[in-house]
Amino acid sequence: MGGWAIAVHGGAGVDPNLPPQRQQQAKELLTRVLNLGISSLRSNASAIDVVELVVRELETDPLFNSGRGSALTEKGTVEMEASIMDGTKRRCGAVSGLTTVKNPISLARLVMDKSPHSYLAFSGAEDFARQQGVELVENEYFITPENVGMLKLAKEANTILFDYRIPTYDTCSAAIESPLVMNGLPINVYAPE
């Protein structure tokens, strides 16, 4: 039996013109949440508790696309989704279409632990959240000025836009000329999650 191990991610497909200070910010956040997980593991926390703890922290920080700082829908609102799975007995929980739940991953955990189902979505998931007493906030809490700007760019480009919320207009339009293509679209005018 080996020891503990942990990995975190903040999304794949990164703007080649990512400004250095934003790269540094991302690395600092990744290091912070990694250390949070490591200290829990050193205290013998279980794997399922540590993954929930770490993802909650990532949802609360606006840097990456989840929780606060989530990408915006065509209507300028936030709809979030999450899932969690415990390898022991392969128990799992998932939620979609959340608009007021502050930490979607914790609701997914409650679906796994406290409901007879493995996936709840939209109004059913929001009803379950109220029943379970999880923290609810206005949808505006999740919307950041940067993402409002990114949505504007996406609409002007009439497409779904990369969600790394880094480029200002010039770096984004500059990046649009970048040779990198993803599914037929310039990498920075495409929107993997």
Place this chain on the structure above:
Amino acid sequence: TVGCVVVDREGRCAAATSTGGLMNKMTGRIGDSPMIGAGTYACEVCGVSCTGEGEAIIRGTLAREVAAVMEYKGLGLQDAVDFVIKNRLDEGFAGLIAVSNTGEVAYGFNCNGMFRGCACEDGFMEVGIWE
């Protein structure tokens, strides 16, 4: 999209993924992150969390695929990650992180960079963005 995978001292694996989805997406659109077996999977053997082009990840059932090639092809964790990224995405672009029940950690991606960090009990720790 954000994710975390962990194996604890008892060799138990777990995975979690959370996202706001795509900028300018249609309301009601569901991606890979909440789909068990696509964006998130954990079993006795490993834990996996994916990110990238949701539709490609769903079609490739990417997270479950890592566990499947470990179970049925006998690949080690990093070989399984590399195999899945190389052979299961068609023209899609994605990245994933994974741990195994023997305390290994691995990641792979075929797009331009991935925000990731990983650490093991033996002291290894890495945070990166690019290749």
